[in-house]
Amino acid sequence: MKIEISEIANLPSRFGTFKIQSFKEGIKEHLVIFKEPLGEIPLVRVHSECLTGDSIGSLKCDCRDQLEFALSTIEKNGGMVIYLRQEGRNIGLLNKVNAYALQDKGFNTIEANHQLGFLDDERTYEMVEFILDYFKITKIKLLTNNPKKIESLKNIDIVERIPVIIPSNKFNAGYLKTKKEQMGHLL
Incomplete structure (x- = not known):
């Protein structure tokens, strides 16, 4: 499949000043949000779109909190968020x-x-490997609780998994329990 790649632009945000670049795969347009220096082994968060959580602040999930944790961490340390357009898993x-x-x-x-x-x-994660290859990244420190993401990145050396532990609330406690007990998330 042909991938279209945008130019790099600056993105000042409430989390810091980042650079962004879009990768268009068919009708899906993914976004890379990054802070230089990336370093030899950058921090990477693979984040799947969650309109209800990321944009509206739904309390049914932990998506927005994970995204905000990643952006804050990357602002301090450099690295990238690969924002995949994979709404609702x-x-x-x-x-x-x-x-x-x-x-x-x-x-x-x-x-x-x-x-x-x-x-x-x-969800699938082939686009993650494409993006990391594009940036010439072969080793990462992955911000995740999801073992499927770790298993899916076959051509990337994950030298460290950094947990993204977010406090639960009364609306997402069952959701997090299901992720842990039935999906194997490392919570």
């Missing part, structure tokens, strides 16, 4: 809202996905 916004409605009826996040005909997690 890659089931799309419409299906994510339908999954939320099922969760309101008592299904957990995995059961809701199954009710809609999806796997536990439909």
Whole structure:
């Protein structure tokens, strides 16, 4: 597949001043947010889009808190956030809202996905390897709790996993429990 790559632009934000670059894969436009120097073994957060959490501040998940933790950490230390357009574990916004409605009826996040005909997690990470290769990065310190991300990056040397531990709240405690107990997240 052909990947279109934007120019690099400056992005001043409430977390610091970063550089950004977009990678267009078909209809999906992914974003790399980075702070130089990247160093020989940069900090990297692979973050999947979560409109409800990242933009609206939903308390049903920990996505926004993880993203903010990553941006703050990278502002201090250098590194990058690879922001993948994979809303709702890659089931799309419409299906994510339908999954939320099922969760309101008592299904957990995995059961809701199954009710809609999806796997536990439909995300893929090939684009991450493409982006890291583009930046000539072969070794990283990965900010993650998700073992699937670690396993999926076969061509990248992950020299350290840095946990992203976020306090739970009454709205996401069950969600985090499901991630830990059924998806193997390292919480």
